[in-house]
Amino acid sequence: MEPDIHRNESVFTWAAPPLKFGAGALDEIGAEAAATGATSCLVLTDPGVRETGIPDQVRHSLTAAGLKAEVFDQVGVEPTDQSIAEAIAYAREQEWDCFVAVGGGSAMDTAKAVNLLTTHPGELLDFVTPPIGGGKAPWLPLKPLIAVPTTAGTGSESTTICVIDFLGLHLKAGVSHPKLRPSLAVVDPRTLLTLPPEVTAASGMDVLSHALESYTAIRYDAKAAPPEPMRRPAFCGSNPISDVWCEMALSLVGKHLRAAVCNGRDLHARTQMALASTYAGTGFGNAGTHLPHANAYPVAGAVKDYRAAGYPAMPMVPHGQAVSATAAAVFRWTYPADPARHLRAAELLSGQTFTRTDGADALAGVLTELMADIGMPSGLRSFGYGEQDIDTLVDGTLKQTRQLAVVPRPLDRAAAERIFLQSL
Secondary structure (H helix, E strand, O other): OOOOOOOOOOOOOOOHHHHHHEEOOOHHHHHHHHHHEEEEEEEEOOHHHHOOOOHHHHHHHHHHHOEEEEEEEEOOOEEHHHHHHHHHHOOOOOOOOEEEEEHHHHHHHHHHHHHHOOOOOOOOHHHOOOOOOOOOOOOOOOOEEEEEEEOOOOOHHHEEEEEEEEEEHHHEEEEHHOOOOOOOEOOOOHHHHOOOOHHHHHHHHHHHHHHHHHOOOOEEEOOOOOOOHHHOOOOOOOOHHHHHHHHHHHHHHHHHHHHHHOOOOHHHHHHHHHHHHHHEEEEEEOOOOOOHHHHHHHHHOOOOOOOOOHHHOOOOOOHHHHHHHOOOHHHHHHHHHOOHHHHHHHHHHHOOOOOOOOOOOHHHHHHHHHHHHHHOOOHHHHHHHOOOHHHHHHHHOOOOOOHHOOOOOOOOHHHHHHHHHHHO
């Protein structure tokens, strides 16, 4: 039967990994890995997280449960195709029954890529979303992957997505498939207590962006139906289940992010932000992020000299900073697509009441105030960008087909240029 190109989508998909949440959850990883039948496990982390002692705590839990375990601690912060290739080469030196990722999105995304390319032939670009990559889907089984987030941020423990900075392309791009979703998420708020305030702020803005973008994404039933049911995209658009998680996440971020940034030892604020991250991950892992994330990939990929406080001393724009840099301008622009939803988001974040007379400025204003309170960089000029870079940034955004498919307004080049200019 020929697909009906005039038919709207009428089905949405929703999935999340099993979750173990709470102070002490970290100590149960050995038992969980053993329950999969694994006899060996590779722990993947970065040098900064290794210094906290958490990865070695995980290794001890694994060996105490009778598994052979090693720690690979050279994961790149904001992983590149080069840093991921090194992790894959290390993992291929011996056979591993399972993987544990300990860290932020960098460790979890690296572990997803390692899991994919130690079980499948080929290279990363074969699996990356078109037009940047080949868009191949994994066809073989993957190994169990336990994800242990040590930031309240990426939500990568809940998602099917792995994001890579391709150095030669000066662009970030993603691989997305249900088989990449971790088999278990272990969230222990105690792992957040040593995070520097700058990292807390940036990762908190990522949580906020996940929830806000998913909540304002195009509705799943306002999109065209896929050509065949098994090729339904990973990002299905806003839907009644994701909406619930996103609303909860927005409310928690509005109430607790400032406290977590101001006092990292505040375990209550840390726990609430860990919940917010988990809620947002289960929301956006299905509904999808849209334009702030599409903009963030070229912002991070084309950076030359910017060094972020609280992060390793290398040129990079942390993901949460890149995502929030254009957020106020984006949500001003998306406001006409669903004014009521934008005003509701502003209320959830601020605890205030807004009406249609507040218009597009309500949400943009709430975002700008929150970012100022937590010390986020103000605008793209902070990262060294100027008018001369707008074309490069727009080109990079227009390649992010996965995100652009759920933007609630049709985006053309002129609109993208205006958003970047307003965000300088």
